[in-house]
Amino acid sequence: MKKIHSNYNISGEATLAESPVLFSFRPDFPEPGRFTRYRKQGTGIRTSDGTFEFVERNWVRSQAELIKKLSHGRLTKTLSGDFLLTIRIPEWHPRPTAIIADNSLTAMDALQQFIFEEEAA
Incomplete structure (x- = not known):
């Protein structure tokens, strides 16, 4: 527009x-x-x-590169080259440790795939 x-x-x-x-x-x-x-x-x-x-008010948007959208968070690569894993869990959730474990494993697989693709390029 x-x-x-x-x-x-x-x-x-x-x-x-x-x-x-x-x-x-x-x-x-x-x-x-x-x-x-x-x-x-x-x-x-x-x-x-x-x-x-x-x-x-000007909104500052994140300039991080999204690697993987998770069920309760995201895995991104920041401008400084760091990898950032963010997990958000509702307070009322009955099994927060299960969410952390599941999202961490998914993020680990996505990170390995991302690094493999970067090295191949």
């Missing part, structure tokens, strides 16, 4: 409620369909003179 960056000056009325924190803006002359919908997480900044700014 192509991103279009445009600046708009819109006059209107802004309302800020303190509890719960809610910022609302109503333009003086609404034009349905003029803007695309926008919903993002970020930080709203209100200065002492009443100026309001919003800064969108």
Whole structure:
């Protein structure tokens, strides 16, 4: 999807409620369909003179190479060349050691296969 960056000056009325924190803006002359919908997480900044700014939060995505997706985790190779095994077990699970053993064996097989393929290439 192509991103279009445009600046708009819109006059209107802004309302800020303190509890719960809610910022609302109503333009003086609404034009349905003029803007695309926008919903993002970020930080709203209100200065002492009443100026309001919003800064969108940038999400940092992992740059690790996925080797194997496991039933309760994943095996990845990080940018530094390390291998990372992550296992996530719900607290309520009746047999967490069985999950660890099963995922570890699966990860070990996948790691051996990955190293073998890297050496062959």
